Amino acid sequence: MSAILECRNLVKQYGYFQALKGVNLSIEKGKIIGLLGPNGSGKSTLIKLANGLITPTSGEILINGKAPGEESKKVISYLPDKNYLNEWMTVEQLVGFFHDFYEDFDAHAALEMMARLGVRTGDRLKNLSKGTKEKVQLILVMSRKAQLYLLDEPIGGVDPAARDYILHTIISNYNEEAAVVISTHLISDVESILDEVVFISQGEIVLTSSVDEIREQRDQSVDGLFREVFKC
């Protein structure tokens, strides 16, 4: 199967700091992949490059074989690791906004999930708690039928109960035609839903493996392996 996301010798330099040091990576459809690494390892940089929000210093990153552009934005559903929505908009207006611009957005499903998590759709975003804002963002992102979901720290700020619901949402919303990339360092929480893991450290990929392989061949949990690889 052809790769939905591919990196070739991808380098990103910020001034003197090299955030990515020649990454080669290929991600295929139909899998949930954990992009795992400590803070500052280059996870967000990689995801931002895939979205075209920053430009590579050298090398290339391809979505469906093409550099990020209008076409790739139609098929990528991206959850940034910050509050990126207009604070003055109500949840309802935001649903309308997504509906206007993304053909694959299911407004009905989004509103249903909002109701399920007790988000009042008439509220302005700025009046919501940090955790609720994150829920709103994630629901909007997961209500698209995209080919590639790039979720940057999707569960960082929400309570464990909401965490379970969100992970459940991710699994039930994704399909065989899509790939989900979850970047996080909260491994034990996401471990159960991952098919593959990519360990990234100081801008380099140090390990790619399927979760089954780790469990069977190394007789370890992903969390355990992570702690071993990234031991301080």
Added chain:
Amino acid sequence: MLKKLIHHEFIATGRIFLPLYGAFLIMSVLLRVYMELQNAWSFELPGWLGVIGAVPIILYVLLFIAVLAATVVVAIQRFYKNLMTEEGYLMFTLPVKVHQLINSKLLVAVIWSIASGLVCVASIFILVATPDTFITIGHWWKIIYLSAADQGLYLTGWLAFELIVSLLVGVVGSFIMIYAAIAATNFNSNHKLLMGIGAYVAISIVLQTVSSIVMTVLGMTFSQTLADMLLDSRNYMGFLDMTLWVSTIMSIITSILLYLGTHWVLKHKLNLN
């Protein structure tokens, strides 16, 4: 997609402009009523209370300034905050073309500028209009028109058209220049504000220099024709025509270049923090 972007841009900016226009026009009416009452009763507040009497005028002037300043401030804020900060994560991941993002912001900013101008005219009208205002304006217009014609200047519809075109080109150009400076902030992620201001100053200096050089060269090349126009045939209309078009065309060319630069940076050199 451009239509949708424009629609949302209007929603985002209208929530600032519409209340501001409303407050300004209401203040104009209040000030008019206040002035009428002052005339009718010819009262004057004694001593330091006179200061209070100035409050409506001060409020009016502040709102006047606010309406004009808002067109620029909101344009900067919408381009910078909505595209270059966290909100840019949303805007630049929408399946739209970069030029559509720029055009939607530009078009809406220009429309609000025109609206602000009209609101200011309306406000002045509210302040001073009397039943025979139009007659007075017509009277003065006649005097100005005749004395200008006396000097060989004809205030025709064509001239009005030329002035409007050059004004519009100027307004569009000044927004594009602001956008270009904001786009330049992508080149330095640590000192964005400094980079933006620096870029704006640099662009201004380059434009000033280039336009003075071009004007000087043109003036020297066609010095004989110009002298003929102004001194011999006293063809002021021709001269005015020519200067207006030369400056308008130059402004169009620089605006196109700055637009292309902005587009290139946002498409190929984007670096959101």
